[in-house]
Amino acid sequence: MGDGELFRGRAEVGAAGGGPPGARDGEAGAPVIELRDVCVRAPARAIVRNVSLCAPPNQVTALIGPSGAGKSTLLKVINRLTDLAPGLRVTGEVLFRGRDVRAPGVAADRLRTRIGMLFQQPIVFPKSVYQNVIFGVRHVGNVPRRRLPEVAERALREAAIWDEVKDRLHEPAARLSVGQQQRLCLARTLAGSPEVILMDEPTSALDPRSTQSVEELIVRLKARHAIVLVTHNVAQARRTADRLACLCVTDGVGELVEAGRCHDVLTNPQSPALRAYLRHAEG
Ligand SMILES: Nc1ncnc2c1ncn2[C@@H]1O[C@H](COP(=O)(O)OP(=O)(O)OP(=O)(O)O)[C@@H](O)[C@H]1O
């Protein structure tokens, strides 16, 4: 896959083939993201083992499981942030629209505009609100300079923060509240027109009101994006997710113990490890 191909429209990019495990129940389109037998090893030990998982288009796929099960690590495998962790070795296939994200010629920074990520704590740069929104697209250089203001406005509107910041675009982003900063980070991700948004516990630093607004956004955003959401909040998964995958730890290594439609998995969990996790998580 060449760089140019990372920027083709949806219709032009070949769909994944070969019967993805996560689409077994046949209700979803060809997956946007597919992991096949993914293992991640640190020098001294394995972190996750044999994870196969799909994220279909226009759906929220939630990833739950105990601390240390490898949820964040798996998100970072998808957009190759694991490249930045020396010593981590990733094996198996990580496919974006059927093509390996580690294929020769795939530029990681371009990949990360197509597969955006939102972290637990909002990471704003010591720059203005506007400069924060356009930071990624400017760096990658795939949007003509004259179009940047329009791209910024679209992204801020899509992240439901335009009305709050339209008169503060040139103020330091650090002056925004944490909830606003998180939506600003979402706008920065959306400015790159990603097909996939990875979210790692995006509401865990937020108050209930900001949490609710981010959850509403998640549900709205799936109309145009595939979303993979890591959460410790099972109620949040219930409210937002279409599909659910649960990682648990066996012999110190994270493994996928169950995946399927969110409602089905939560109402009728099959594996003892998931049942134990839900008992604990839901109190
Ligand atoms: N670069 C690394 N080198 C060595 N070990 C790592 C590295 N990154 C993660 N780990 C280890 O991998 C395991 C899984 O970490 P990860 O952050 O993916 O878990 P998690 O499921 O997201 O947990 P939490 O719910 O607490 O966020 C942990 O034991 C962590 O210490």
Ligand SMILES: [Mg+2]
């Ligand atoms: Mg984590």
